[in-house]
Amino acid sequence: MAIDTRASSDFAFTVPLIVIGAGGCGLTAALAARDGGADVLVLERDPKPWGTTSMSTGLIPAAGTPEQQAGGIDDSAALFATDIQKKAEDGAEPGVVAMLTRESADTIAWLKDAHGLPLTLVDGFVYPGHSVRRMYGMPNRSGAELMAALEGAAVTAGVDILTDATVTSLYVDGDRITGVRIERPDGAVEDIGCEALILACCGFAGNMDMVLHYIPELEGAVFNGHPGNKGDAIRWGVALGAAIGDIAAYQGHGGLAVGHNVTINWPAIIEGGFQVNVNGDRFSDESLGYSDQAVKIIAQPDRVAWTVFDARCHGVMMQFDDFQQAIAAGAVLRADTVAQLAGLCRLPVDALAASFAEAEASRASGEADRFGRSFLADRPALAAPFYAVKVGGALYHTQGGLEIDKQARVLKADGTPFPNLFAGGGAARGVSGAGASGYIAGNGLLTATTLGKVAGRTAAAQVAG
Secondary structure, eight states, X not given: OEEEEOOGGGOSSEXXXXXXXXXXXXXXXXXXXXXXXXXXXXXXXXXXXXXXXXXXXXXEEOSSOHHHHHTTOOOOHHHHHHHHHHHTTTOSOHHHHHHHHHHHHHHHHHHHHTTOOOOEEOOSOOOTXXXXXXXXXXXXXXXXXXXXXXXHHHHHHTOEEEOSOEEEEEEEETTEEEEEEEEOTTSOEEEEEEEEEEEOSOOSTTOHHHHHHHOGGGTTOEEOSOTTOSOHHHHHHHHHTBOEEXXXXXXXXXXXXXXXXXXXXXXXXXXXXXXXXXXXXXOSOGGGOHHHHHHHHHTSGGGEXXXXXXXXXXXXXXXXXXXXXXXXXXXXXXXXXHHHHHHHHTOOHHHHHHHHHHHHHHHHHOOOOTTSOOOOTTSOOOOSSEEEEEEEEEEEXXXXXXXXXXXXXXXXXXXXXXXXXXXXXXXXXXXXXTSGGGOOTTHHHHHHHHHHHHHHHHHHHHHOO
């Protein structure tokens, strides 16, 4: 990863705007820039646009939308910002949080109305950390489905996407980006000039050296993210003198099906399920969120847990493509009794029965259990048939990154912006505060889509005059 000096006039080929990374952030930024009249070249190291977004459920939070209003949901950018800061213990950058929450409803409307993405408000449950229902997703609640729609919209809009093109160097003239060098699979290299550059190449979760340096608590975690998460943007930024923030923040997940690499989504927990270790014992307040839960599972015997739920929870989960994949893979076990479930999972039956009883006692009484969790009294008791999935603690993506301002411009260490360098998604500092506990569902795609949109619009205004 090199930074070299080169004047703008030295390039044989120049494009107005280059976006590095064709994930959710990169394609959203490219769409916004094309809407703003800029010609855009997206550079992607993989054979096709994929990115971290493709491995997610593809859910994007937005506040104050027409769909919420039609459904009687009282939400606002201010409430959304409060939820983010509460989970992040007031550690997220207030100006960026305010901008993202204020722009979130426009992002959904723009993707739906201007580019035809069939996003709908998720019904039936509220994710931990959110006060109301505000998550939007594709029909099958699949990140791969979202990526396919974004790619189709980008092609329709006239975005040029060059795949199998790994950016190996940035060129600068003073503090201005002048171009990039790309390398092709056959070893051929090409230099391309640009008037502005957007870094949308995600974080560093796939670079174990960086992970263990910045987030040592994740030693032993399984990485379940896009392999392109090598920290390129952050390393380039540091080399250029950019500021970084919340570098130890990340999105973990306490629901990666062991041996299958399929995500068991958190509604199984939200709706009344719980987790036990290999001794059949509960060990935490699972309702705090799936990111928090990853490290707690890593600390358990054999670094695994069982997610346990019932038929009603199973029905809620069926709307997720990931869960249907888990069923097809044989990861989801079914039993007619607690004793039978204990046998299938090789758990002590008395301990598992006691965990069921503890959850029911909290639900029936409305009082918090020994971990501080209050099971929802408006949900029925867990009832047969029962289900269980063996899960591990995983790292999905990092949340810390380059400091940016409200226009998605990358900031130098002295707080001033680079003149033509932008960042979004995992390349930029997120809104999850300093660690895993600050992440709430959708933080990653909020910064990917809305920061991507803002970066694309700002860059387009710059290069298109």
